[in-house]
Structures are given as C-alpha cells and as structure tokens.
C-alpha cells in the first residue's frame with residue numbers, strides 16, 4: 179500500500195511574469211550531481227526566441243536544454259519548454275511537445291505540463307509554482323496533489339507577482355508555502371539526502387504528508 | 394491499481410474500440426496529449442469515466458465523429474513561422490525552378506492556410522503555373538474549410554505581418570477579398586490545388602513529389618508512427634526532393650535520416666540526397 183521509503187523522481191516548476199529572476203534564485207548553487215530532472219514551463223512571448231535555456235545555463239552547473247520532442251528525460255538535467263509549444267511528460271519519461279490551442283491564454287501552459295507530469299510521476303513528483311500574474315498552474319497543482327505528489331508555492335507575500343502562487347494556494351492543495359531562498363535551500367538539500375532521509379525531510383518542512391491514492 | 398493506471402487502461406480500451414469499430418487508429422499517437430484530449434472530452438460529455446464512453450462510441454457514429462474532432466488538432470495560421478517561407482524562397486524554389494513541372498504535397502494541411510501561403514510564394518516567384526499541389530488531411534471538416542478558403546477577418550493583420558516577415562514582395566491584400574467579417578482567398582490561387590482525405594497512419598504514397606510539407610503533425614505521433622510517416626514521405630520523394638517539417642520536428646530518431654541533409658543549419662527543411670548511379674536503394678523500401 180503506502181510506500182514510505184521513496185525518493186522523488188522529478189521537479190516541475192511553473193513560472194510566469196518575474197520568472198527569470200525567480201528561477202535564478204531558485205537554481206543558484208545547485209550541486210552538479212543534483213539527483214533528479216527539473217522541468218520548467220515559463221510563460222514567454224511566442225516570438226521571443228529560445229534564449230531562456232541559454233540565460234539559465236549561465237547561472238547553474240546543471241545542463242539546461244530547451245526541451246525537444248521525444249527526448250528522454252535524464253536525471254540532473256534542466257528542461258525548459260520552448261516558446262509557443264506546450265510541454266507534456268509521457269509515462270515513459272520522454273518529452274512531448276504540442277501546438278494545441280492555448281490553455282489559460284498561454285502556450286506553453288503550466289497546467290498542461292503539471293497534469294501530464296502528475297500522471298507520469300504520481301507520488302514521485304514535486305510541483306512548484308512561482309511568481310506570475312495569472313492563474314495558470316492552479317489546476318495542475320491540484321492534480322499533482324491528488325496523485326500524491328508534493329506541492330510547493332512561492333510565498334505570495336514576497337513573490338514579485340503574487341497571483342499565480344495565490345491561485346494555487348486557494349485550491350487548498352499546496353503542501354508548503356516558501357520564499358524563493360527556502361525553495362532553493364529545499365532543492366539543495368534534496369541532493370544531500372537519500373531514500374531513508376526523504377520522508378523525514380519532507381515531514382520536517384511539511385506537517386501533513388499525502389498518501390498515494392490506491393484502489 | 395492506482396487511479397492513473399486504471400485510466401491508462403481505459404484509454405487503451407477506448408483507442409482499441411475506435412480502431413476496431415471505425416478504422417481510425419490513434420494508438421500510436423503521442424500518448425500524453427491523447428490522454429489530455431480524452432479527459433477534456435469526458436468533461437464535455439458528462440460521463441463519469443473514460444470507459445463509460447466506450448458503449449456510446451461503439452453504437453453512435455456521431456459520438457465517434459465528435460471524439461475524432463477532439464483528437465485532431467487543427468491549429469494553424471497563414472505564413473506560420475515566417476522564416477521558414479524565407480528559406481523556402483531562397484534555397485528551395487531556385488532548385489524547383491530547374492524542373493519543367495513540380496509536384497508538391499502538404500500532408501496534414503488542416504484548414505488550408507499553409508497551402509495558400511505557399512501558393513502565394515510560388516506565384517510571386519513565377520512557379521505557380523507549373524505546380525500541381527496536393528493538400529491532404531484525415532479531418533474532413535478541416536478539408537472542407539480549406540477548400541472554401543474563407544477565413545476570419547480578425548486574423549488578417551497577423552496574416553499580413555507574417556506575409557511581410559516571410560519576404561512577401563507584393564501586397565497581401567491582393568490575394569483575398571473581404572466579405573462581411575471574413576476574407577475569401579482569391580480563386581486564382583486555388584486552381585492548382587487538389588484537397589483530399591489521406592490518413593498518414595493507414596494510407597499509402599500516391600505519387601512522386603518534389604516538395605513535401607508536413608508541419609506540426611509528427612509531434613502528435615509517437616516514434617513508431619513518426620517513422621511510418623517518414624518512410625511514406627521517403628517513398629514519395631524524388632532524389633533531390635525536399636521535406637519540410639515543423640519547427641520542433643526532426644529526423645533524429647528515424648533510421649533513414651542519413652539519406653537526408655538539412656539545407657541550412659537549424660532549419661527543418663531537408664533534402665533527399667541524390668544517390669550515385671548504380672547504387673539502388675529501392676530494395677530498402679518495406
């Protein structure tokens with residue numbers, strides 16, 4: 179039934195206005211042996227060329243790539259959704275891109291990424307929602323929680339644009355509300371602990387731990 | 394079993410039902426996207442689970458058709474990714490000019506915007522009259538719209554901008570006339586175009602082409618199906634012919650990718666290599 183000893187398999191981050199600064203903070207000093215993949219959907223202007231990956235690769239030791247269709251997801255790499263395409267995660271841990279209609283006026287949409295990632299990784303997913311001036315990602319956070327993942331929102335009090343984290347929190351399914359530097363610390367600590375340490379670690383930062391839904 | 398695994402099974406059964414009952418095969422489409430579409434469709438229908446839709450699907454053809462529409466994403470625009478048209482104009486049209494007649498295939502043409510965009514480019518470069526253009530899709534509703542060539546006036550500003558960025562040399566407004574809140578594509582652009590239903594999963598090659606455009610279709614397929622479609626294009630291209638894919642599509646995972654060369658760094662237009670005399674690769678076909 180409930181598997182107490184597990185280690186997360188992936189981090190998915192959704193971010194909009196104010197994103198580059200926030201991501202810079204969140205990724206600072208991540209160790210080169212960071213154990214799991216990080217997938218990022220940042221709202222971008224459709225014509226903005228794909229320089230987010232390049233900017234981010236200057237601030238972290240981890241390889242940052244613009245996500246490619248059908249690409250196998252590797253631990254320790256950071257994948258960024260390309261402008262004008264939704265990024266979806268397949269259950270076999272590969273990436274799919276799609277040019278479906280916009281969702282929440284956005285393409286890429288955070289909800290689309292979160293939802294597919296929740297189906298792919300279930301309890302193994304950590305979903306993080308950062309600054310933004312809309313409510314994309316709120317529905318996705320709810321799904322991540324429903325499937326037993328861990329959900330984190332940037333503290334709206336300190337977020338540059340509080341609406342996105344606040345909308346997620348309003349769903350009542352956010353496990354932990356943290357500042358950017360606390361999220362950064364959380365990620366750095368992830369690479370220092372093992373399976374046995376993870377549950378204690380999560381319970382430390384997080385009063386209520388979720389259960390996987392089993393039937 | 395976890396809920397998400399049960400749902401996965403339900404979707405497999407739904408896709409099987411669709412295939413066995415109607416011959417429409419979505420089993421090798423990129424799964425995450427199909428799942429998302431199925432969930433969305435479920436909400437619209439009011440059924441409680443994916444598997445509850447299966448009896449309706451089996452017995453009600455209209456229900457099937459609405460589901461197919463949900464699975465077929467026809468998002469498109471005039472001169473989408475304008476820089477692609479620039480490269481076509483600078484690198485591909487000069488080669489096509491050397492042929493006395495040219496055959497072009499748009500596979501997955503959706504509502505036709507891409508077809509008319511290229512037609513304009515051909516016209517402005519003096520190639521339209523020697524072209525035969527096939528535009529296919531498996532979505533009849535989209536094809537019908539494509540044939541009519543009537544589009545929303547709202548988008549005309551965006552179209553015009555794209556046209557200019559694509560290197561259009563005239564005025565975009567000469568290619569349509571406005572009617573109420575629509576634009577109607579000029580009939581002279583239509584005379585060389587044949588629209589037809591063709592399914593990339595089940596149908597075969599129908600002739601030798603000099604240029605095939607299949608953009609933003611392959612991303613909806615899994616690797617197996619991508620390879621099938623690419624083999625079909627390979628069967629349909631003359632040596633030295635061109636294959637133009639969508640901006641996020643590639644030949645990376647295709648075993649015959651080596652037979653093709655990208656015509657410009659980072660462009661998604663590939664040229665089929667001319668093979669040296671005597672080296673016959675036709676037995677490689679399946």
Ligand SMILES: C[S@@+](CC[C@H](N)C(=O)[O-])C[C@H]1O[C@@H](n2cnc3c(N)ncnc32)[C@H](O)[C@@H]1O
Pocket residue numbers: 277465466467468469470473500501502503504507529530531532535591592593594607608609610613639
């Ligand atoms: C996103 S649209 C791309 C339209 C256009 N090529 C463009 O890039 O703007 C994808 C199209 O592929 C068509 N399609 C999907 N699966 C297909 C199949 N198996 N056979 C033929 N067409 C298919 C859909 O009906 C849809 O019209």
